[in-house]
Amino acid sequence: MRIDIISVLPEMLEGFVETSILARAQRKGLCEIHLHNLRDYTTDRHRRVDDYPYGGFAGMVMQCQPIDACISALKAERDYDEVIFTTPDGQQFDQPMANELSLKENLIILCGHYKGVDYRVREHLITREISVGDYVLTGGEIAAAAIADATVRLVPGVLSDEQSALSDSFQDNLLAAPVYTRPADYKGWRVPEVLLSGHEAKIKEWELAQSLERTRRLRPDLLK
Numbered sequence: 001m002r003i004d005i006i007s008v009l010p011e012m013l014e015g016f017v018e019t020s021i022l023a024r025a026q027r028k029g030l031c032e033i034h035l036h037n038l039r040d041y042t043t044d045r046h047r048r049v050d051d052y053p054y055g056g057f058a059g060m061v062m063q064c065q066p067i068d069a070c071i072s073a074l075k076a077e078r079d080y081d082e083v084i085f086t087t088p089d090g091q092q093f094d095q096p097m098a099n100e101l102s103l104k105e106n107l108i109i110l111c112g113h114y115k116g117v118d119y120r121v122r123e124h125l126i127t128r129e130i131s132v133g134d135y136v137l138t139g140g141e142i143a144a145a146a147i148a149d150a151t152v153r154l155v156p157g158v159l160s161d162e163q164s165a166l167s168d169s170f171q172d173n174l175l176a177a178p179v180y181t182r183p184a185d186y187k188g189w190r191v192p193e194v195l196l197s198g199h200e201a202k203i204k205e206w207e208l209a210q211s212l213e214r215t216r217r218l219r220p221d222l223l224k
């Protein structure tokens with residue numbers, strides 16, 4: 001899969017793309033992430049990408065021209081499955097959406113900034129608007145990083161232990177059971193006996209009971 005991220009602050013994402021799970025996936029040849037600086041596409045001689053909003057509202061608005069130029073240049077090279085815009089008024093990102101996106105071939109993610117983007121971009125160029133939660137970030141870069149990370153780790157082969165994606169919290173609408181490692185007794189804090197028993201069926205039963213109990217207690221909304 002290929003993800004093209006368009007941003008006014010690509011340097012914010014450079015370290016992330018080069019060190020995280022995204023770096024590993026790229027090294028394995030399972031995905032490509034490309035960062036694009038929106039300012040490289042503006043026709044403005046001062047490299048401006050924003051302007052004042054019509055109507056006298058507060059804040060600045062990202063202009064159509066550089067966004068259209070960047071997306072058009074990318075689309076001239078290949079077909080894209082989705083052109084995503086990160087925005088707090090988008091559809092809430094969740095695990096089913098990550099699963100769905102992980103099956104796509106080519107994605108564009110446009111990071112929002114300032115007060116928003118000229119609405120005509122959303123009407124004519126964007127196919128999907130995604131929020132990572134009910135709070136407002138300064139820019140869409142952190143949202144784009146979250147979407148790319150959660151999506152790419154689901155591409156087959158990216159995680160070394162395929163099982164570990166399947167047992168993630170949320171994958172079956174349940175929170176994951178607690179996990180433990182050695183030693184079995186640390187300062188008197190003991191690992192649950194059942195996990196030391198080697199009894200596979202009992203361990204599975206314990207795991208499910210723990211998942212259900214934690215979900216009921218911490219995220220009852222997931223059980224509805």
Ligand code: ADE
Nearest residue numbers: 086087088131132137143
């Ligand atoms: N940009 C600013 N806040 C955001 C959010 N919560 N989700 C996605 N993009 C954003």
